[in-house]
Amino acid sequence: MITIYHLDTSRSERIVWLMEELGLEYKLELFQRNANGSAPDALREIHALGKAPVIRDGDAVLAESGAIVDYIVHRYAGDRLAVAPAAAAYARYIYWFHFAEGSLMSLLILALVIGRVPEANASPVRTRVLERMKQTLFFIDSELAQATYFAGSAFTAADVMMTFPFTTMRHFLNYDLAPYANILAYLQRIESRPAYQKAMALAGPKEK
């Protein structure tokens, strides 16, 4: 059985959610962040980089959100929640699946880290990062005007990848989604899913 090492208020909530959507059994081990927000050293004993998510499957320990989602979907779920390469929606599916970490989270973490350097407050570099963030959210919003889910009419693993930056990540970066009506409507659809609700009860950010 797969063990999910879950760090609170982190990307590893995606893996709990995916398992609930698929109805697969798993074991959940919880880790709490240190008082300063960093990941606890105990995670380094599981994987050298000490980050979440990490899963164990027999002797194999696997990290990296995209890798874990691909691994579970293709090895344990008979490709459910994936889109087959021959299908019309494949390009759209694979795009958002990789975009979630490769472009969107990468940009949000850049904004988060630069925001923690007070000396950079007035830097044109900071201004450009925030401008890029607005352009990116506007682009995503316009794409969601055309589809119920990221790959089209059906919920897929691309949605599991794309939701975290708009939900829990906002606890860290506190950005305003009010100008992006299609993203907000999308999040309402996601939050009405029973598997999402169960996953958030088990592994979502805790109310302060």
Add this chain to the structure above:
Amino acid sequence: MITIYHLDTSRSERIVWLMEELGLEYKLELFQRNANGSAPDALREIHALGKAPVIRDGDAVLAESGAIVDYIVHRYAGDRLAVAPAAAAYARYIYWFHFAEGSLMSLLILALVIGRVPEANASPVRTRVLERMKQTLFFIDSELAQATYFAGSAFTAADVMMTFPFTTMRHFLNYDLAPYANILAYLQRIESRPAYQKAMALAGPKEK
């Protein structure tokens, strides 16, 4: 036929290299960076975010390195250079495939952007980012001590994803790989491949 819109000295060299490794035909359109290093506006006419890589396949326009590599391998190459989910090396393959952009490039871009904020020179945030970079390179180096290629004994698409951060990306960030002997030996193996040499002649960074 697939058209690759290639921006000089950028991630899109990966796609040219992949096509050469697979022996697939493609059309190459070249774009030059602006004098300040930014991507030209002409790329925005192809894809809204104005970044590279981007490909066109019939009516479909697809961006994002990982998405394009997955798309070509699974739709046009009969899964050559991929590892099948049932194979022992699958976890390793899928890990490095996603790690390349999701963790490594994300971190290198963070270091690059913070390096462009002179006011942040003495910031502890900058120190932590550079420390994280060293830890990450050390981890990759120790993993490469155990295998010829990232997924094991065979060259795969995970290598196409993982090479750019160590080669062309160093033109931007200028970091020293001397402490990482396994990474350097790996890059020698990669640079001896005829398909890589041909791709770099066509789409690699130009000597200044």
